Amino acid sequence: MSFKKMFQFLRELDKNNHKEWMDEHRQEYHEVRDFYIQWLNELDIKLAAIDPGYSPTTGKQAINRINNNLLFHPNKPVYKDHFGAGLDKEKGKGDFYIHIGINESFVTGGLYRPKKEMLDSIRAAIDYNGEEFKKILNKRSFKESFGGLMEEEKLKTAPKGFSKDHKHIDLLRNKTFAVMHSLTQKEILEDDFQQKLIHIYKEMLPFRNYLNKAVSV
Known part of the structure; x- marks a missing residue:
C-alpha cells in the first residue's frame, strides 16, 4: 500500500x-x-x-x-x-x-477561528510581547515555508480594549492565528515525504508554542 x-x-x-x-x-x-x-x-x-x-x-x-x-x-x-x-x-x-x-494537500497548524476566550488570551500575549511573535513570523525560513498568517476575516478596527494606534494592531485585528504549507502530489509520493513533514513541523513549532502558551496561561 x-x-x-x-x-x-x-x-x-x-x-x-x-x-x-x-x-x-x-x-x-x-x-x-x-x-x-x-x-x-x-x-x-x-x-x-x-x-x-x-x-x-x-x-x-x-x-x-x-x-x-x-x-x-x-x-x-x-x-x-x-x-x-x-x-x-x-x-x-x-x-x-x-x-x-x-x-488540495497541505499542512497547517495554529488556531483557526478560536473561541473568544482563547482569542482574548492570544491578543493579551501579543499586547504583552508581540515582538517575540513578530520575530517568529518574520524569520526568513518561516516566511519561505508558510508565507505568513492565513488570510482570514479580520476586524475592520481595533479589538475592544486596544487602541487603533497599537504598535501590533496588524496582528491584533486577526481572528485566526494559523499558518499553512501547500503540498504537491509529487512531494507526497516521494520517499522523503515524512522527513519533509518533520522539517515543516520543526519550522512551525515556535509559532505553535507561542500560541499554546498564550492560551494555557
Whole structure:
C-alpha cells in the first residue's frame, strides 16, 4: 500500500460519491486507511522524539472520518475528497494537521477561528510581547515555508480594549492565528515525504508554542 493507492482510491470515490459504491469497495477503503494510520504512527514516534512538549497521538486518534457531516452541511457530498489527520493533539491547543486530497494537500497548524476566550488570551500575549511573535513570523525560513498568517476575516478596527494606534494592531485585528504549507502530489509520493513533514513541523513549532502558551496561561 502507498500514497499512490490512496490518491487512486480518492479519485474513484470522487467519481462515485455514494454509499453503494463505498460498500462495494469497503475493503479497499480499509486497506488505504490502515496504511495511513500506520504511516501516522511512525510519524508520531518521530515527532515525539524531537519535541519534548509533544502530545503522543496514535494514527487512530489522529485520522478524521471520511464521511462529511451532512447534518450541519446537507449540501456536501457523502464522502470527503481527502484524508485528514491531526497530530500533537491536546485539549485546548492547536494541533499539527495534515490534509492529503485530490484537489488540495497541505499542512497547517495554529488556531483557526478560536473561541473568544482563547482569542482574548492570544491578543493579551501579543499586547504583552508581540515582538517575540513578530520575530517568529518574520524569520526568513518561516516566511519561505508558510508565507505568513492565513488570510482570514479580520476586524475592520481595533479589538475592544486596544487602541487603533497599537504598535501590533496588524496582528491584533486577526481572528485566526494559523499558518499553512501547500503540498504537491509529487512531494507526497516521494520517499522523503515524512522527513519533509518533520522539517515543516520543526519550522512551525515556535509559532505553535507561542500560541499554546498564550492560551494555557
